Amino acid sequence: MIATKLGDSQRGRSTRIAMASKSSTIIARRARTRAEADFATWLMMAKLGSFDSLPENAQKVLNGYRERLDRMSEIESKTIAVRETYQAYYSDMGGTGEAPEPEPRSPPPADRGEAVVDNVVRFKKPQKPKVTRIADRGARPTPPSGTRRPIPALLIFAALCAIVVAWKFLTK
Secondary structure, eight states, rough: OHHHHHHHHHHHHHHHHHHHHHHHHHHHHHHHHHHHHHHHHHHHHTTTTTEEEEEEEHHHHHHHHHHHTSSSSSSHHHHHHHHHHHHHHHHHTTTOSSOOOOOOOOOTTTTTOOOOOOOOOOOOOOOOOOOOOOOOGGSOOOOOOOOOOOHHHHHHHHHHHHHHHHHHHHHO
């Protein structure tokens, strides 16, 4: 009822505001993911001795990370470094204003005291057939009742040869 009383310009404006907040959420999520991945890559490259080949902004972030390690724990220093990178990426990707605080990730179920849900399918190797006696190794296994025994390949080859010879003999 309120929407019908509002003018077209006001309805369009409210729609644009809602869409802008949705797009800023998408930008924030992408910027956060990229910041976490880039920081992990930069840190690994620095540990492998490639610090000088990193871009200038990466070197700046890592130097700040190293300086903070003297004053705080590694986790806190990493969180601050990722946050700085996230804010820079958010503004570079077109986000307006202050970068929104990302939603905290829920800890794994084991940390919350809940039962762990195992959604991984384990690979199982097929069981080898068991041979009970040495005398049974040479014997052919008996097929289950109601099924046909396979025809040996040599019998099929002999039948095909007989057909070819019969065809040659009959066509002359």
